[in-house]
Amino acid sequence: MTDLAKTYVVRFTLQQRIEHFVTMAVFALLCLTGLPQKFYQATWAHSLIELFGGIDRTRWIHRFCGVVLAVSTVVHFANASLTMLSKKIGFTMVPDRRDFEDAVLQLKFYLGMTDKHPHYDRYDYKQKFEYWGLVFGNVIMVVTGFILFFPVQFASLVPGQIIPAAKVAHSNEGLMAFFVITIWHIFNAHLNPDVFPFDGSMFTGKISRERMVHEHPLELARMEGRPAEDHGGHLPPNAPGREVG
């Protein structure tokens, strides 16, 4: 028997890893330069702003990172649309009914109501939720960010009240994104007992076969052209294993 933990499967392309790295770096910088502006009364906020060289420099760093994030979002979607149109990959990130069923089953499992653990494909519902949360969050942050960047120009196109509303949305959405990442993403990628202390797959691009068996059995089965084993979780109607077994 081969040592499963030492056999690797390629999970992320170089481009996906670069996209993740860029998003991670600018997200961190956006939080570091944005949150002190929201909590302007706190002492730590003043120290942080000073560290960046004053409020004006901090804002330029923030705007620069915002533009990078906006561009990377556009590039990501252009790329994803092109790849999907050329049928190289399927709609692996698009949520469907199964994700809701998976979520319900997973919660039942957590609550001890069932022994069945859902079997996931390439992305589980938590990952899809985080992905689309980031996408919608990005859209809100980029749009409101540009409104705040060019208030005079926007006010000549839309009612003036949009600007303070954009500020409230930007500041709250930003805080929420910060919480989601620090609580949810850090848990799933670091503190989760399955991957503790660090899930390196997003940086190396590789994932152990053992983890694939546990976390993405459906994808693994498809990759290896065999039916998925039934570990108790239910299978989707069109899953590779369905017709055979």
Added chain:
Amino acid sequence: MRKYALSLFVLLAAPPALAGIPAEQEDCLGCHSDPTQTFDLPSGEKLPLFVDQEKFAKSVHGEALRCTDCHTDKTSDHATGKLEFRTRREVTIKYYEQCKGCHFANYTKTLDGVHYAVMSKGNKAAALCVDCHGAHDISHPGQPRTRISQSCGRCHQKEAAIYAQSVHGRASETNPDVPVCTDCHRAHDTTDPRDGALAMRTPELCGRCHGDEKLMKRYNLSTSVVSTYLSDFHGMSASFQRGQKKADGKRLAAVCTDCHGVHDIQKADDPQSKVMSANLQRTCAKCHQGASASFPRAWLSHYEPSMEKAPLVWLVQLFYRFMIPFMVGGLLLQIALHLWRVVVNR
């Protein structure tokens, strides 16, 4: 101790007509009581040698000081016909140090003030103790309060005239609550407003009164002007720029005076006011070039967002007030359940 001794001395020795003035003053007043007596200075000015006894008696020092307490260099034989001074101003400047002996704290403060700074750069006209307080006729400077602005106005005529027309200046004659010059500029360590440091302190300065609930209630004014300013873009930026100077060419966040004016502040509903709605677009455009007619609506006029004043802002705020706890709570709950299951299954 000296004060009591002096009082006793006055009680016992003063002739009734001159009650209040120590008897030994008579030595000086023997010469200095002729209203026409002057000394010709080299500058051509005439230095009056007359001391108005009545005025001095009524002054705050009337019962406390003797002539030689301030004129320490004068002995009984000083009338030699010679003086070291060329101008009257030189005489005044010479006596600058004399107040220090008793009023040390305030004297020291003046060393940090703009008047002293200007004086030491050679401007002899800069105000000294006696320019504001008077000399032989010193009385309490803030009684009545309007006297303070009048004193400053003797030199700063242009500013005083503008202030007199403002909402504060017009009320200052009858109202003890409104600020006079020294409330913002300070009295002894008067700040130099030209370097822009004072401007950056206006949120705090104006906030001293406009954030005072009890005081503002008297005039039906809202104290949330300060908090709404601080929580908005300008105020937040200004709080990070505290200590910086709003000098020419340096673009810092708008503070109170940038919109409301400085000495010419008017009520917000006064047609003259820079923040009156009809004038607001022009005021915004001072910094925001090309501001359109709808741009001032981006500012909520010191109102907290509400359904009536700014429904869109209020609704967005409300949405997140529920959304953030719901989202964070939901995620934490799932993490807790996940960990609980891991522990149970172990």
